[in-house]
Amino acid sequence: MTPSLTRRQEIIGLLRRQEWTFDDLRHQLAVKVSTLEDDLTHIRRSVKVDRERLRVRSAVCADCGFRLSSTALHPPGRCPECRSGNLDGPWLAITKL
Numbered sequence: 001m002t003p004s005l006t007r008r009q010e011i012i013g014l015l016r017r018q019e020w021t022f023d024d025l026r027h028q029l030a031v032k033v034s035t036l037e038d039d040l041t042h043i044r045r046s047v048k049v050d051r052e053r054l055r056v057r058s059a060v061c062a063d064c065g066f067r068l069s070s071t072a073l074h075p076p077g078r079c080p081e082c083r084s085g086n087l088d089g090p091w092l093a094i095t096k097l
C-alpha cells in the first residue's frame, strides 16, 4: 500500500464522521492545498463505488451572510457581494446516496 493511499483512506474516514472545512482538514493532515485538492478529486470519484458522495456545502460570508454559488472545494477567498475576505466554509463531508 502506498502512503498516498493511506492518507486518502484517512481523509475518507474523517469526512464520514463529520463536516470539515477545507482549511481545517488541511491543517489536520498537514498537507499543501494542491495535495488536498488532488486527494479530494480522487475521493469524489472513489466513494461512488460505496454509494456515497462527497458533499460540498458552499461558503458563507461572515459579514453579509451571502452564500457563494460556487461549490468548488477551495474557492477564491472573497465575498462577491461585499468583498469581505471573512468567509466561513466551504464544508465537506461524505454522505450516503
Ligand SMILES: [Zn+2]
Residues within 6 Å of the ligand: 061, 062, 063, 064, 065, 066, 079, 080, 081, 082, 083, 084
Ligand atoms: Zn459579504
